[in-house]
Amino acid sequence: xxxxxxxxxxxxxxxxxxxxxxxxxxxxxxxxxxxxxxxxxxxxxxxxxxxxxxxxxxxxxxxxxxxxxxxxxxxxxxxxxxxxxxxxxxxxxxxxxxxxxxxxxxxxxxxxxxxxxxxxxxxxxxxxxxxxxxxxxxxxxxxxxxxxxxxxxxxxxxxxxxxxxxxxxxxxxxxxxxxxxxxxxxxxxxxxxxxxxxxxxxxxxxxxxxxxxxxxxxxxxxxxxxxxxxxx
Numbered sequence: 001x002x003x004x005x006x007x008x009x010x011x012x013x014x015x016x017x018x019x020x021x022x023x024x025x026x027x028x029x030x031x032x033x034x035x036x037x038x039x040x041x042x043x044x045x046x047x048x049x050x051x052x053x054x055x056x057x058x059x060x061x062x063x064x065x066x067x068x069x070x071x072x073x074x075x076x077x078x079x080x081x082x083x084x085x086x087x088x089x090x091x092x093x094x095x096x097x098x099x100x101x102x103x104x105x106x107x108x109x110x111x112x113x114x115x116x117x118x119x120x121x122x123x124x125x126x127x128x129x130x131x132x133x134x135x136x137x138x139x140x141x142x143x144x145x146x147x148x149x150x151x152x153x154x155x156x157x158x159x160x161x162x163x164x165x166x167x168x169x170x171x172x173x174x175x176x177x178x179x180x181x182x183x184x185x186x187x188x189x190x191x192x193x194x195x196x197x198x199x200x201x202x203x204x205x206x207x208x209x210x211x212x213x214x215x216x217x218x219x220x221x222x223x224x225x226x227x228x229x230x231x232x
Contacts, residue, residue: 001030008066010045011036011038011042013038014038015055015068016035016067017037017077018035018074018078021035021068021074021077024063024066024068025071026086026090032047033049034047035048036048036049036050036051037051038051055069055073058070059073071095072090072101074086075101076107076108077108079117079120081113081116084121084128084134088124088128091127091128097127101121102125105117105118123138126141127150130178132176132210133150133176133178135210136176136219139213139219145220145227147167148167149166150165152166157200170204170226171202172203172205172227173203173204173205175191175195176209176210177210204226208222
């Protein structure tokens with residue numbers, strides 16, 4: 001927007017960060033106050049919030065004429081207050097990897113909210129694309145069930161599909177349906193078409209709902225039965 005460009009021209013060495021940067025990277029409107037980070041304090045400006053912090057040059061890029069922190073840094077910043085939701089969206093859109101967000105988080109040691117941020121970033125290390133997936137990952141990790149990868153691309157029937165959790169050796173896929181599941185008829189149909197493709201390609205698919213994740217014994221029992229024959 002013209003207002004955004006005008007503010008950035010007023011503070012040419014500052015960079016857009018936190019929620020403002022997340023909005024830019026995710027293609028959403030930037031709400032006021034615009035959040036800027038600068039190496040030194042600046043005089044107050046209406047509709048702008050400024051934090052004094054020195055950033056390494058590699059953490060700032062130019063996007064459409066606006067200096068903005070990298071998506072990994074922005075998602076790591078807001079993880080202290082949004083429980084990792086922005087990072088999960090960034091993973092889904094393939095803007096960033098968990099490794100990049102974790103590396104950016106190490107640049108935030110000593111900043112406000114870093115105790116919460118560190119916990120959330122540790123949970124994001126397994127590449128969850130939703131809160132439900134993150135909960136499933138935690139259940140598997142807590143039960144010491146390994147040998148899986150999250151959101152792996154699988155080519156079946158001439159198409160690339162993504163499995164929420166893939167046990168490649170066992171050709172087993174775990175799918176988890178979060179809060180928003182079946183919010184649109186098209187999503188419902190797409191999920192079942194994808195499951196049919198996987199089944200026809202020889203994969204077994206287990207589906208779990210958010211409510212079922214509240215019952216770990218059930219979920220882990222189903223997974224262990226499907227993995228029977230290996231040390232799970």
